[in-house]
Amino acid sequence: MRMVDLINKKKHAEALSAAEIDYIIQGYTKGDIPDYQMSAFLMAVYFKGMNKEEIANLTLSIVNSGETVDLSMIEGIKVDKHSSGGVGDKMSLVIIPLCACVGIPVAKMSGRGLGHTGGTIDKLESIEGFKTEISKEDFINNVNRYKMAIVGQSPNLTPADKKIYALRDVTGTVDSIPLIASSIMSKKIASGCDCIVLDVKVGSGAFMKSVDEAVILAKTMVEIGESLGRKTVAVVTDMSQPLGHEVGNANEVKEAIEILKGYGAEDETTVALTIASRMAVLGGAFSDYESAYTQMRKLIESGEAVEKLKELIRIQGGNPEVVDNPNLLPQARKHIEIKSLTAGYVNSIDAEDIGVSAMLLGAGRKTRDDSIDFSAGITMIKKVGDWVDEGDTLCILHTNISDCRDAEELSQNAFVIKDNKPEPIKYVHCIID
Numbered sequence: 001m002r003m004v005d006l007i008n009k010k011k012h013a014e015a016l017s018a019a020e021i022d023y024i025i026q027g028y029t030k031g032d033i034p035d036y037q038m039s040a041f042l043m044a045v046y047f048k049g050m051n052k053e054e055i056a057n058l059t060l061s062i063v064n065s066g067e068t069v070d071l072s073m074i075e076g077i078k079v080d081k082h083s084s085g086g087v088g089d090k091m092s093l094v095i096i097p098l099c100a101c102v103g104i105p106v107a108k109m110s111g112r113g114l115g116h117t118g119g120t121i122d123k124l125e126s127i128e129g130f131k132t133e134i135s136k137e138d139f140i141n142n143v144n145r146y147k148m149a150i151v152g153q154s155p156n157l158t159p160a161d162k163k164i165y166a167l168r169d170v171t172g173t174v175d176s177i178p179l180i181a182s183s184i185m186s187k188k189i190a191s192g193c194d195c196i197v198l199d200v201k202v203g204s205g206a207f208m209k210s211v212d213e214a215v216i217l218a219k220t221m222v223e224i225g226e227s228l229g230r231k232t233v234a235v236v237t238d239m240s241q242p243l244g245h246e247v248g249n250a251n252e253v254k255e256a257i258e259i260l261k262g263y264g265a266e267d268e269t270t271v272a273l274t275i276a277s278r279m280a281v282l283g284g285a286f287s288d289y290e291s292a293y294t295q296m297r298k299l300i301e302s303g304e305a306v307e308k309l310k311e312l313i314r315i316q317g318g319n320p321e322v323v324d325n326p327n328l329l330p331q332a333r334k335h336i337e338i339k340s341l342t343a344g345y346v347n348s349i350d351a352e353d354i355g356v357s358a359m360l361l362g363a364g365r366k367t368r369d370d371s372i373d374f375s376a377g378i379t380m381i382k383k384v385g386d387w388v389d390e391g392d393t394l395c396i397l398h399t400n401i402s403d404c405r406d407a408e409e410l411s412q413n414a415f416v417i418k419d420n421k422p423e424p425i426k427y428v429h430c431i432i433d
């Protein structure tokens with residue numbers, strides 16, 4: 001086989017066989033295929049797309065480029081969740097304890113934040129002592145005993161995805177549905193779960209800017225999951241403004257605690273319960289979504305859910321007292337209020353701009369090797385639909401950086417204020433199963 005022939009084939013919109021796709025993926029991972037040929041291939045996929053069979057084969061080849069996790073020592077149906085990435089998305093911190101409370105084993109592998117989006121592993125590391133690197137044995141034992149454990153993703157999982165993603169980032173080929181779908185699903189399949197609930201974000205803070213595009217991505221990923229023997233459900237949720245009121249690391253942990261105590265914002269409580277109830281049904285704890293949703297809400301009201309988070313923190317070496325006293329979490333020295341320059345209704349808040357602003361304040365990484373400041377972040381005081389008077393506080397920036405004028409300007413401009421009251425935002429746009 002010659003790479004140039006396969007590039008030409010895709011350039012002419014011809015379908016590639018499983019063997020041809022595997023030749024490209026394994027060849028590129030091993031370094032036999034150079035970046036320039038892989039870039040040309042990715043661009044051909046960007047323009048000509050792939051059919052369902054090709055996307056499933058691409059996913060499988062990426063899975064086979066590295067190790068896979070064997071979760072067979074864990075009793076029960078292992079259900080995983082994955083978010084396509086957003087701003088203020090602390091859903092895993094809420095969903096893990098909720099699912100564990102109803103007996104669903106959650107063996108969670110999560111990532112770190114990059115660019116304007118955050119990562120669950122960084123958020124948890126803002127809790128003093130919390131270990132996100134635990135042995136395979138402890139991981140399996142904790143899931144069997146407590147129904148939950150979380151670790152950072154192994155570097156040996158899907159090496160092809162890491163290499164291809166880095167190339168996509170610099171060749172303008174990130175926003176391609178076959179490439180996003182295979183990238184996300186390969187990581188889920190390699191991490192060994194039986195069922196998957198995907199949280200596909202849509203809006204200004206997400207890869208998919210329109211509901212139609214998000215639905216195509218969601219359907220593509222559900223088809224991949226099903227064709228590779230994993231029951232898969234996708235929930236398309238809103239990311240047209242940051243989720244909830246906190247964006248950052250320590251402040252998102254604080255907000256997750258509030259949600260689990262029953263004081264969460266409506267958008268994030270609804271999204272968390274929708275995803276958790278789908279996971280609970282796939283895991284066999286309930287036969288229908290409505291009962292799962294109602295029971296899980298009761299776990300929040302009774303205090304059981306937040307106690308389970310405390311248990312997760314304790315078993316992974318963190319200080320569980322943060323649950324009763326969130327002020328023990330890292331605190332920034334500087335707090336800057338961004339004030340409204342006019343009166344009116346908040347019509348939109350650009351989630352990506354808020355995410356980038358939080359990153360500039362120290363909460364995120366520009367490159368993979370950057371360190372982060374757990375105490376940095378943004379508190380959203382006003383959300384879409386709220387009325388503001390001139391001089392009202394829109395959001396508060398938390399930072400230890402002395403000059404953060406860029407972040408101040410970006411946050412200010414993220415808010416669009418007009419005379420008309422906007423239509424209410426749907427938190428959950430649709431569910432594909």
Ligand code: URA
Binds near residue numbers: 084174180207
């Ligand atoms: N998240 C991923 O893991 N891969 C993509 O391509 C996009 C989002």
